[in-house]
Amino acid sequence: MLRYFLIRLGQSLALMFGVLLLVFMMLRVTGDPAALMLPREASAAEIEAFRERMGFNRPIIVQFADFLSKAVVGDFGESLHFRTPAMTLVTQRLPATVELAATGLLFAVLIGVPIGMMGGLKPGSAADSLARLLALMGQSIPNFWLAMLMILFFGVQLRWFPTFGRGAWNSVVMPAFVLGLPVMGQIVRLTRSTVLEIRSEDFVRTAYSKGLEPPVIYLKHILRNASIPIISVIGVQFGYMLGGSIYIETIFAWPGMGQLLQLAIGWRDFPLVQAIAIFTSTVVIALNLLTDLVYAIIDPRIRYGF
């Protein structure tokens, strides 16, 4: 177990280094980071002064070493727009994004798992058709477009929900629903196919022949075994939602990291963009590590594989 933990920790740290290197290189790959970050009409003298201030005129190795040594203590420089430390701006936005993603995920699981299960237990039934339709729709409807239609219908016409911002308790409903929609589609699809597979396993037949009540079999034998792949998808999808929330947060003016990213790109505030990219990746990498460890505790086959 300790060996497994150390290997996974090492991999995560290596990936973190890879992310830092990638972000660092990306900002320099077009040649001149100063030109990238300043407005097009900036004069040559302004660019030169900026280069001096940001340290872009030093050798690239020195720049990277400096970047790394600051990054490990969470210092990503100052936002060009706000003139305050970029990392503080990002962490201030974290709670809003987590609230949105967690609500969206909760909604996706609460709807997706029961419907997928009904579909998998009775393939070909009406419930199964519904499950397959939902899975297909979740995958095919562009959620940023659906968000606009929902604002138009439920926000502007019916006035059921606020159309933007994070305020009243019900302001999270619409953005969380659209953010969770593609995830729900995936969860329905996965639950359905997993349940379909487990349904015909020997231990399920044994449970039936022992005379157990079907609801007990559904919950204790089928759902419990289906939960492992479902949990792993939830872990992956949470990371996707942290990144994908850029569209939804932009549309609903939700004050999270996604909206900040969109604004920062508009301002060409690349220190801020860089801080968001690295911070989100760190959260996702940490979550993945955590998911894997929980797994190893639940399922001994994983930890003994190493």
Place this chain on the structure above:
Amino acid sequence: MASETSPRPADSLLDIQRTWWDRLAFIGRLLWRDKGGMLGLFLFLLVVFSAVFAPWIAPHDPLEQVMEDSKMPPAWSVGGSWEHLLGTDTLGRDIFSRIIYGSRVSLTVGFFGVLIAGTLGMIIGAIAGYLGGRVDSVITNTVNLVLSLPYLLFVVFIAAIFGRSLLNVILIFGITDAPIFARVTRGEVLKIRESGYVESARCAGASWARIVFDHIMPNLIGPLITLATFEMSAMIFYEAGLGFLGLSVPPSVPSWGNMLAAGRQYLTSYPWIATFPGVAIMITSLGMNLLGDWLRDVLDPRLRRARK
């Protein structure tokens, strides 16, 4: 549905060495039976058709601005005209024509993106799967770790740096999507390499090239085509998303994402401007997902029975 297929499950394309024509006819029969697959193929061909023949189908020049006709609602609502079926945008451009031309951007990104990602991924995955050992474990670990990163975030980040051009968008998707192809290819190669028929071919003295081209490649194509369909659908989706954020092709190019972005500001006053491009994205995505589901079932005989 199960009853009409059950008596003789002509279940395998491999059971007798048939001609290519027989195989196509067989696939056609399977397609005819699957209504979802038929619909998917129809929608996909519709989009391809409008992309290829855009100049002949589109009633107007997608860039032509007629200010006196601007903000015209769709034909069936009050104030609309059959001259502009889906209405016009704020600059008086015909939305229907722009949607037809927009399919060109979407399909180009999807097709070339998948081509690049597929080629890169297949090479990397095949090396990992075929060589095994240390090389394999390094590649597999890297691929898994890269795939665990927040994908959309990096696509947005890279697109923001490189700026708006069709080539950039294609390259971004082509490169960032390669790991998925690598993972699937590696898994399949590994499975095929250990299979009985490869072993017997090796025992019969088949050459290295013969094993790769006659036994491994044909069995690899099925899963990769299926994956390519889903990935192409995803890329079309993400391209529209990038366009929506103003990070895809230049604003002058009619693309679905750009139309959504432009329509968003006028959402409450002129809702049709943003509505119809979204419908176009949905139709394309739906078509390709249905087609992908069907291909997965047809190209993998093991799944063909489990489906019912």
